[in-house]
Amino acid sequence: MRELLYLVGPTPKTDGRTRWFERDEGDERLKRDRASIRHDYPDLKYGLNHRLKTVFLDGTITLRAECGIPTQIKTRVIFGDFYPQYEPIAYETGNMFPHIANRHFFPDGRCCLWLPVETQWKPREATALHGFLDQISTFFERQLIYDASPDKRWAWGQRGHGIEGYIEFIQEELGGDASLVDNFAGLLSGREEIAQNSDCPCDSGKKYKYCHAKSLARLIEHLGGENPFLPPVESSLS
Amino acid sequence: MSWNYDDSLQRIGKHLDSMGEIEIEKLVREADLETLLTETCCREIHGAHVYADISTFARIATESVADNNEYKRLIQGVHIYQREVSRIVETIFGGLRIHFQGSKLHALFYRPIDDTQMLATKAFLLLLVLKDFVNSVFNPSYSLLGNFSIAGGADVGDAIGTRNGRRNDRELLFLGACANYAAKIISSSGRLRISKATYDALPDDLRDLCEEIDDDEIYQAGSVSQRKLDEMLEKYEIEWDREKSQERVDDDKRAHPLKDIDYSSANELIDLDALSIWNNKRVLAVSIFGDITGFTAYIDRAESDDEKREALRVLHAIRKEMATVVAVDFNGLRVQFQGDRVQGLYHVPKDEEASIATEAVEAAIGLQSSMEKTIKEKLPEAEELQLAVGVDIDTTLVSKLGTRAHRDRICLGSAVENAAKSEEKCSGGQIGVSKRVYEALPGRLSKHFSYDSTIGCYVAKNLTADKVERAEKAAAAAGAPAFITSNKSGVTVTEREREGARTIIPGRSYAED
Numbered sequence: 001m002r003e004l005l006y007l008v009g010p011t012p013k014t015d016g017r018t019r020w021f022e023r024d025e026g027d028e029r030l031k032r033d034r035a036s037i038r039h040d041y042p043d044l045k046y047g048l049n050h051r052l053k054t055v056f057l058d059g060t061i062t063l064r065a066e067c068g069i070p071t072q073i074k075t076r077v078i079f080g081d082f083y084p085q086y087e088p089i090a091y092e093t094g095n096m097f098p099h100i101a102n103r104h105f106f107p108d109g110r111c112c113l114w115l116p117v118e119t120q121w122k123p124r125e126a127t128a129l130h131g132f133l134d135q136i137s138t139f140f141e142r143q144l145i146y147d148a149s150p151d152k153r154w155a156w157g158q159r160g161h162g163i164e165g166y167i168e169f170i171q172e173e174l175g176g177d178a179s180l181v182d183n184f185a186g187l188l189s190g191r192e193e194i195a196q197n198s199d200c201p202c203d204s205g206k207k208y209k210y211c212h213a214k215s216l217a218r219l220i221e222h223l224g225g226e227n228p229f230l231p232p233v234e235s236s237l238s
Numbered sequence: 239m240s241w242n243y244d245d246s247l248q249r250i251g252k253h254l255d256s257m258g259e260i261e262i263e264k265l266v267r268e269a270d271l272e273t274l275l276t277e278t279c280c281r282e283i284h285g286a287h288v289y290a291d292i293s294t295f296a297r298i299a300t301e302s303v304a305d306n307n308e309y310k311r312l313i314q315g316v317h318i319y320q321r322e323v324s325r326i327v328e329t330i331f332g333g334l335r336i337h338f339q340g341s342k343l344h345a346l347f348y349r350p351i352d353d354t355q356m357l358a359t360k361a362f363l364l365l366l367v368l369k370d371f372v373n374s375v376f377n378p379s380y381s382l383l384g385n386f387s388i389a390g391g392a393d394v395g396d397a398i399g400t401r402n403g404r405r406n407d408r409e410l411l412f413l414g415a416c417a418n419y420a421a422k423i424i425s426s427s428g429r430l431r432i433s434k435a436t437y438d439a440l441p442d443d444l445r446d447l448c449e450e451i452d453d454d455e456i457y458q459a460g461s462v463s464q465r466k467l468d469e470m471l472e473k474y475e476i477e478w479d480r481e482k483s484q485e486r487v488d489d490d491k492r493a494h495p496l497k498d499i500d501y502s503s504a505n506e507l508i509d510l511d512a513l514s515i516w517n518n519k520r521v522l523a524v525s526i527f528g529d530i531t532g533f534t535a536y537i538d539r540a541e542s543d544d545e546k547r548e549a550l551r552v553l554h555a556i557r558k559e560m561a562t563v564v565a566v567d568f569n570g571l572r573v574q575f576q577g578d579r580v581q582g583l584y585h586v587p588k589d590e591e592a593s594i595a596t597e598a599v600e601a602a603i604g605l606q607s608s609m610e611k612t613i614k615e616k617l618p619e620a621e622e623l624q625l626a627v628g629v630d631i632d633t634t635l636v637s638k639l640g641t642r643a644h645r646d647r648i649c650l651g652s653a654v655e656n657a658a659k660s661e662e663k664c665s666g667g668q669i670g671v672s673k674r675v676y677e678a679l680p681g682r683l684s685k686h687f688s689y690d691s692t693i694g695c696y697v698a699k700n701l702t703a704d705k706v707e708r709a710e711k712a713a714a715a716a717g718a719p720a721f722i723t724s725n726k727s728g729v730t731v732t733e734r735e736r737e738g739a740r741t742i743i744p745g746r747s748y749a750e751d
Contacts, residue, residue, distance in 0.1 A: 040724035062728030065704035068243030069611050070728050101749035114745030131742065134729075138720050138744045141708075141731040148705035149712035150685050155733070156744040157716020162751030 020083050021055050029084055030055070033129040041133050044075065055079045058093075061137055063144065073140045077133070084128065087121030090136045097143045101161055104139070104154075111139055115165050117226050166228040173219050174212065176202060187216060188229035239568040239597065241604035241703050246559065246567075246612040253558050254616065260547045262398065268349050271334060271399060275410060277554055280400040282546075285348035286361035286436065287397065287412065287420040288333075290368050290390040292319070295341040298383060299635040299650035308383070309520065309635075310499045315380045316341065316650065317515045317639040318490040322375075322483060323368060324641050330478050331364050336410050338639075338646045339576050340654055343368075344421070346412065354394055358432075358439035359474055361392040365430040366447075366459060366467050367478050374464070375484045379491065387428035393420040394436045398537065400550060402557060402575055409575050413537050413553065417577055423456050430459040444470065501635075505588050510571060510647045513638040523585035523634040524598035524675065525649060525657040526570070528560050528605045528627045531666035533578040536623060552620045553578060559608045560625075568601035573647050579661070583636065583649055595631055595671075595678035602627040602669045603683075607702040610667075624666025628695075630656040631675050663693045670695040682710055720744050 020026040034046060037057075044059040057077040064070050074094030080086055090111040092099070099105040104112040113135055114120060120135050122128050138156070145155045159165030170188070171181050183201040186192030194201070200211035220227065258278045265281040275281060295316055302309045320338055327335045327345045336344040347360045372388045380386070397414030416435070423431045432440075434455040437448055447466070448457040464480075471478055494515055501518035508519050530553070537549040557580065561572040564582035573581040584598040609625040634651035653672075660670035669687075671679075676687055676696040683706065687696040714720070714733040721739035723730045732739070 040729065042726065064728035064730045065243075065707050066730060066732065067241060067607070067703040067707060069607065069702065069704040070243070071704070101751070104747040104749045106750075112747055112749045115748045118745060118748075120743070120745045134722050134740060134742050135745055137722065137729045138731050138742065139747060141711075141720075142744070142747065144704075145708045145711050148708035150709065151712070153712035154747065155712050155714040156718060156720060157746045159746050159748040161749045165748045 019053050019055075019081060020079070026083075032126060036127050036130045037133055040130065044077070044133070055083075057088075061133070061140060063137060063141055071144060075136065075140075077136070084123045087119055087123075088129070088132060090132075090139075092140070092143075097147075103143065103146070104158065111136065113139055115159055115169055115226075117166070117169060117223055118159075163228045166223075166226065170219065170223075170228075173222075174202070174215065184212070184216060185229055188220065188223075188227060190230065239600070241563060241567045241600075241607050243607070243611060243703075246563075246608050247615065249562060250555055250559055250608075250612055250616045254551070254555055257551065257554060260550050262543060262546050262550065265348065265399075266351060268351060271348075271410060275399050275401040277401060280398055280550055282396055283346075283348050283399045283412070284352050284354070284357075284396050285346050285416075286357040286392055286394040287417045288345045288347070288361045288364055288390065288392045289342055289421040289424055290323070290345075290365060290388055291342040291424060292372065292386045292388055293341065293426070293655060294384060294386050296650050296652055296655045300633045300652040307496055309501060310496045311380065311383055313499050313501065313515065313518050313635065313637065313639075314491065314494055314496060315376075315383055316635075316637075316648070317494060318379075318487055319376055320640045320646070321490055322371065322487055324644060325486065326367060326371065326478060326483070327364065330367075331360050331476060333360060333364065334410075335644060336412065337574070337576075337644075338648065339574065339581075340648060340650050342421070344576075354439045355441060358392075358394050358436045359441060359444060360476075361394065361436060362432060362440060362444055362459070363470060363474060363476055365390040365392060365432075366462055367471070367476070369430060369459075370464060370467055370480065371483055374480050375487055379484075379487050388430075389424045389426065389428050390430045391420045391422070391424040391432070392436050393417075393423070393433040394439055398546065398550065400553075402554075402561075411553075411557075411575055411577055413534070413550075413577055415534050415538050418534050425458075432457050432459075443473075503588060504585060504636075507569060507586055508571060508583075508636055510573070510636070510638060513636065513647075514645070515637070515639060517637075519636040521585040521634055521636060522589050522591065522594065522631065523583050523636070523649070523651070523653065524594050524629060524631040525634065525651070525654040526564070526582040526584070526598050526602060526627065526629050527579055527658050527661040528564075528582070528602070528625055529579035529661050530556055530609075531624050531626045532622055548619055552617055552623070555617055556609065556613055556620065556623070559613060560605055563604045563608055564601055567604050568597055570598065570601055573649055581649070581654075581658075583634070585634075585636075591631065592678045592680070595629075595675045596680060596683065598629055598631075599669070599671060599675065599679055599683055602629055602671075603701055603703055603706060606667070606669065606700070607704070610700070610702055611704075626661050626664040626666055627669040628657040628659065628661030628664060628671075629669065629675050630654075630660065630672040631678065632656075660693065660695045663695075664697065667700045668693075669698045669701060671698075672696070682706065685709070716746055717743060 044057040060072045061075045062070050062072050076091045076093050077088045079088045091109040142155050196209035198208050200208040260278045262280045265283045324335045327333045334346045347357045393416040395416030397412045397417040400411050437457040501520050504519045540546045540549045560580040564570045565572045571583040584594050630653040632653035637648045638645045664670040686698040690697040711733045719741045721732050721736050723739045
């Protein structure tokens with residue numbers, strides 16, 4: 001594996017712990033990822049930050065308009081400790097776009113590709129990284145579209161900031177308008193319970209078990225810790 | 239028709255590779271510039287540049303009703319005016335008639351070499367003679383067309399003379415502040431204006447005929463009687479005789495009778511070189527002017543021979559690329575090079591205003607794309623240069639008029655004048671289009687333009703082909719697929735399905751508060 005990487009920073013003293021890429025399956029994954037992106041993303045090179053023991057991809061993604069004009073975007077993709085179970089993190093490192101929330105960036109250039117609950121990351125797929133880079137390319141293309149469009153539109157849709165984005169997502173999942181989310185707020189937060197034979201809170205007139213019961217259960221499971229209706233976790237430190 | 243980055247890059251490279259070494263020397267002896275100058279054989283020429291214009295020709299060319307003798311009379315009048323003015327410049331004054339830009343003459347005096355006073359004298363007297371000719375000869379001969387007045391400008395200084403390379407339509411090009419300034423100081427009020435440098439070089443008796451008009455150090459000719467003019471012409475040994483001028487005009491009128499002058503519309507792209515006094519075109523056309531802003535300052539700043547050679551290499555690369563964009567990438571006519579500016583015309587499909595306007599504005603965007611994306615990639619030294627483009631549409635007379643040896647491609651009409659004016663008012667990187675062009679454009683193009691009251695037209699800034707293309711993708715809806723293709727030169731993301739493309743559903747971008 002190590003010959004695949006170039007090294008950044010001084011060689012660290014090992015603490016004896018192993019990172020994902022130091023395990024056999026990680027080594028295999030890295031080789032497979034590298035092979036999958038070599039052709040379509042030749043200007044992204046693997047690197048290893050020895051101090052942080054982090055593997056990353058660094059270089060440029062060149063977006064070509066159909067007329068052929070190229071735009072080079074400096075990009076870094078960092079693979080965290082829990083890769084590939086958790087998706088990598090993408091950064092725009094050339095300050096080509098304003099790193100502000102309205103442009104879906106954190107101040108450090110991290111790309112807000114999607115709501116965590118709507119992740120397009122498919123860890124088990126052999127071409128997961130390639131698909132992820134395609135999503136990053138599309139994200140950057142949308143930045144260029146935004147800059148080029150006189151009415152400043154964000155192509156292919158976006159979510160509201162913060163909790164608004166989650167509410168939009170929940171609303172779409174429940175299939176209704178904003179009032180529907182209010183009707184289910186108590187159930188989503190876990191503060192209320194409802195009998196299966198009761199009328200569904202959506203006011204459809206159907207019994208809950210024949211209406212939203214299953215979809216709400218799936219939604220709550222899917223949201224997990226990202227559920228905005230859950231009460232904030234209190235710190236155990238006093 | 240469309241603009242393509244790879245094609246543009248390739249042809250610029252090919253032109254640069256084949257250009258050969260540019261030679262620039264000071265012109266130290268009298269020579270025939272028509273045969274001496276080439277794309278690579280260039281001369282620094284000390285001279286007096288003169289522009290003289292009858293802008294009313296353009297208005298008549300647009301407003302005259304077709305199937306009317308007035309239109310034929312206009313064609314005849316412009317033709318005969320150009321012939322006699324050319325004779326006055328070349329035969330009587332010994333100057334060089336560079337060309338007519340529509341109705342505007344550009345002439346140069348460079349003989350006797352480096353004799354600034356004589357060059358300025360000839361330039362100033364030429365303006366006076368042309369004014370007298372229009373008043374005393376041309377207007378009485380063409381009273382049915384109107385009462386014309388001539389506006390003129392002159393400046394003296396150094397400019398670099400060169401030529402474009404095409405075999406069949408080679409044109410002399412002069413680059414330098416004086417070649418521009420003489421045109422810039424022309425007023426719309428029919429006055430004859432000269433620069434301070436020209437005024438300073440004049441002998442006292444001619445200076446006495448001028449008055450300073452404002453703080454811009456511009457002088458203009460006062461009222462000069464025919465007697466005074468004749469006296470000055472005699473003193474400076476210029477043998478112009480208004481009666482002989484009248485005879486030549488009368489001879490020309492007989493030789494070019496209205497009944498033999500023909501004009502028609504055009505269903506296909508006009509072959510400019512097939513036009514003549516006998517065969518003219520009257521078409522609904524878009525005029526487009528593209529000018530390299532900052533080029534005059536760029537070449538005037540060049541001090542060493544290497545810097546001058548570099549500036550000329552840049553000019554020729556841009557010039558040729560502009561002509562190719564106008565005529566090859568888009569279905570237009572490259573009418574003329576005017577120093578560092580190119581004039582183009584779009585007129586097909588016949589009378590289809592929206593299509594013609596769209597093609598021309600796409601070409602304007604193509605010009606900006608070449609300038610910003612490919613010229614600067616091939617020639618980093620051109621980084622500071624930009625392009626200003628002006629566009630307008632209206633009925634236009636298209637012809638090739640003048641004396642046998644020097645027939646110029648002529649486009650006359652209000653749209654030609656307005657497009658040129660818009661270009662002059664635009665800054666580098668801007669495209670200025672008239673209200674009529676703006677309203678003829680499809681939304682995908684018009685949305686990039688907004689009205690600029692200081693320029694007086696609709697303006698788009700830094701608009702290149704990739705931006706137009708991307709703005710069209712902005713309508714892609716949430717949940718719709720994106721299509722991705724890759725090759726060694728990059729990744730292309732579109733909202734339309736493409737052969738061999740990968741399909742993804744783009745994530746809906748999100749931001750934490």
